[in-house]
Amino acid sequence: MKPLVRTAALQGYIELSRSLGLDPQTLLRRVGLDAAALAVQDRWISAVACVQLLELSAAESGREDFGLRVAEYRRLSTLGPIGLVVREEPNVRSAVELLLRHQDMYNEALHTRLVEAQGLASLKVTVDPGERMEIRQATELAVAAYHRVVRGFMGGRWQPLSVCFTHRAPADTGTHRRIFGPVVEFEREFNGMVFYAADLDTANALADPQLLTYARQFFDAIASPKDDAAAVDRVRELIEVLLPTGNCSVEQVAHSLGVDRRTVHRWLAESGESFSSLLGSTRRELAEQLVASPRRSLTEISGLLGFSSPSAFSRWFREQFGCSARDWRAQHA
Incomplete structure (x- = not known):
């Protein structure tokens, strides 16, 4: 990773x-x-x-x-x-x-x-x-x-x-x-x-001793997500970033968050999600945005969504949207 x-x-x-x-x-x-x-x-x-x-x-x-x-x-x-x-x-x-x-x-x-x-x-x-x-x-x-x-x-x-x-x-x-x-x-x-x-x-002349406690409490609260919705949001953001690298896995997401994969699975399960379901929904949302824009070729989009080849992207898109990406783009131009 x-x-x-x-x-x-x-x-x-x-x-x-x-x-x-x-x-x-x-x-x-x-x-x-x-x-x-x-x-x-x-x-x-x-x-x-x-x-x-x-x-x-x-x-x-x-x-x-x-x-x-x-x-x-x-x-x-x-x-x-x-x-x-x-x-x-x-x-x-x-x-x-x-x-x-x-x-x-x-x-x-x-x-x-x-x-x-x-x-x-x-x-x-x-x-x-x-x-x-x-x-x-x-x-x-x-x-x-x-x-x-x-x-x-x-x-x-x-x-x-x-x-x-x-x-x-x-x-x-x-x-x-x-x-x-x-x-x-x-x-x-x-x-x-x-x-x-x-x-x-050397003492930090800018520091406020009374603020330090609050600053550390704030930092501890966000160092690892405890709120289920916040955890899901962080995983979704990482999926968006990792998809174009071709290395979007639960292991890589867990590594980026500083936890193990079981912790990621637990966070998502508590919100009624799984990694595969979140990956699928995130990829679908991105596909709708990217295909609708004529600025990018379908080949480029397939790479941005993490597919190994344009043909794999084409098969997935047809399964998800019931038509080819080219036809979908024409309908939503």
């Missing part, structure tokens, strides 16, 4: 692409995504597609600093609900540890460790989309995002001792040095940053 990321990981992508003369919709389609999907930050998309998009955009724009530039659009709100709790944590250490403990809530391809030794703290970042591929842009985006979070707590003048990347330096390091300062280094042993461990104990 390959990892997913929240669409919020691409916050600012469309604006940046346009500013560099790119057509974001065309690039999104080339990796199997759609600009409309980015409008909802809490949707999940393929980590492979996200990483491919960043690399493709860097190549098309000729900007080796593309990932870094995307990171400049990051805010705590980009993290979703966990961002509310992080903002109220009492110090940098608790904020960072919270982010690392719940990485799967915002990016399943991100694996980060905090290592302390001899008065130094190393934040080591690994991006694993589940396939062997170029990850330079995604890695620089992730490191820059953590840098923004820590600097947000420490103050704008704070600087780590070093910011490290395993890959080679770009031809122009101007953006890297503007963001990280003169401490950026390439061809090092890990990706991440090193700073004084004592910095982790």
Whole structure:
């Protein structure tokens, strides 16, 4: 099961692409995504597609600093609900540890460790989309995002001792040095940053101790769905995102929600649903919307609905609607 990321990981992508003369919709389609999907930050998309998009955009724009530039659009709100709790944590250490403990809530391809030794703290970042591929842009985006979070707590003048990347330096390091300062280094042993461990104990001046309890209670309530309707909605949203990947299974949905498949089955059963029934109804609703629009070919639609071939989609559509997709489109034009 390959990892997913929240669409919020691409916050600012469309604006940046346009500013560099790119057509974001065309690039999104080339990796199997759609600009409309980015409008909802809490949707999940393929980590492979996200990483491919960043690399493709860097190549098309000729900007080796593309990932870094995307990171400049990051805010705590980009993290979703966990961002509310992080903002109220009492110090940098608790904020960072919270982010690392719940990485799967915002990016399943991100694996980060905090290592302390001899008065130094190393934040080591690994991006694993589940396939062997170029990850330079995604890695620089992730490191820059953590840098923004820590600097947000420490103050704008704070600087780590070093910011490290395993890959080679770009031809122009101007953006890297503007963001990280003169401490950026390439061809090092890990990706991440090193700073004084004592910095982790810096108090968060923005935190309100009275709000922290409420923020944590709110976060605990939404970390895993308890309300039956909310659980069904979350499963349905994941089905919509996973269908175009061709890997829409109850196992993948359960993995994305951080539970086992039996828990997903139980949530759905309590609402009178099953995974197959929800998959069928969601696919049918999407088919009605997609086939009615003449913008997409039927072959493209079959892929978006997760069918292995156009012929399989044609058979399914006739069984569901009593006519061919082509005839249905003509009737509803």
